[in-house]
Amino acid sequence: MVLRRIAEPINDLFFIRTFFKKEKWQFVRKIGSGSYGTAYLIQDPSGKQLYILKRLNFHKLKSNQARAGFQIETQLLSELSDVAFPALVQKGSLNGTPYFIMEYKAGKTFEQLIFAEGKVFSEHESFTITARLLSKLAGLHQMGIVHRDLRIPNVLADGERLSIIDFGLARKLGQEEEGIEADNPRKRVHFTSDLYSLGHFLLFLLYSGYQPSMKKERTWEEELELFPDSKRIIKKLLMSDVPYSSSMEALADINKQIKKYWE
Numbered sequence: 001m002v003l004r005r006i007a008e009p010i011n012d013l014f015f016i017r018t019f020f021k022k023e024k025w026q027f028v029r030k031i032g033s034g035s036y037g038t039a040y041l042i043q044d045p046s047g048k049q050l051y052i053l054k055r056l057n058f059h060k061l062k063s064n065q066a067r068a069g070f071q072i073e074t075q076l077l078s079e080l081s082d083v084a085f086p087a088l089v090q091k092g093s094l095n096g097t098p099y100f101i102m103e104y105k106a107g108k109t110f111e112q113l114i115f116a117e118g119k120v121f122s123e124h125e126s127f128t129i130t131a132r133l134l135s136k137l138a139g140l141h142q143m144g145i146v147h148r149d150l151r152i153p154n155v156l157a158d159g160e161r162l163s164i165i166d167f168g169l170a171r172k173l174g175q176e177e178e179g180i181e182a183d184n185p186r187k188r189v190h191f192t193s194d195l196y197s198l199g200h201f202l203l204f205l206l207y208s209g210y211q212p213s214m215k216k217e218r219t220w221e222e223e224l225e226l227f228p229d230s231k232r233i234i235k236k237l238l239m240s241d242v243p244y245s246s247s248m249e250a251l252a253d254i255n256k257q258i259k260k261y262w263e
């Protein structure tokens, strides 16, 4: 662990130096380091277009599982063609470290909007955003891809435009692997895991305007004042009621709700 703390920044510096000496891209800044990968903001030589460079972390280089996961993320990004997802621009390996470059998606994450900016989403806005997100998810599901990490830091809003990022946990249906927590509804390689996460995403939006009126913590159903149909939809997404049989069915139900109450 101590060795990793020293080795990682040295290797990082070496990677950056070598990469940007060899490649046409320009370094802007490092933007994050997760358990598997490290991401950098970069730009093309004209300086007009931003991109994201992501590499596998050095201490994961010997892990077959991590390498396979990185390879899957790269492959899935190369298959995506909707503007809501970052397209793969380049892939390669530098001194044995796999990396890829993808489109930079502009905007603020819903985590930033809610927690840093204090943005409040109405019930109508929350369901409209969820429906727009769901139509993108349905497209993924039609391709047999499950995102499996749909959370407020992984969804960006740039005005009306929504983008879903971080395909690090995404898998193709049937791509179950050892160690997957099959009991965890977020982690199953099945479309219901994205619907389940979308239910939580929707709750974050709905809670953005919530002011606790009593000390005792209650369930979301008790705390949030919502139309009965809204509660019914959330329960189906969270699978505490009969779950939806597909993302298209969920989308149709949410669109019906939007029409019924807000149009």
Ligand SMILES: Nc1ncnc2c1ncn2[C@@H]1O[C@H](COP(=O)(O)OP(=O)(O)OP(=O)(O)O)[C@@H](O)[C@H]1O
Residues within 6 Å of the ligand: 031, 032, 033, 034, 035, 036, 037, 038, 039, 052, 054, 086, 102, 103, 104, 105, 106, 109, 153, 165, 166, 167, 168
């Ligand atoms: N295509 C993209 N466009 C814009 N920002 C991105 C893009 N991909 C990632 N980011 C941002 O880069 C940072 C790091 O992204 P990364 O995908 O490595 O996620 P992470 O959650 O930090 O790590 P991990 O998922 O590996 O634990 C995050 O702040 C994320 O918002």
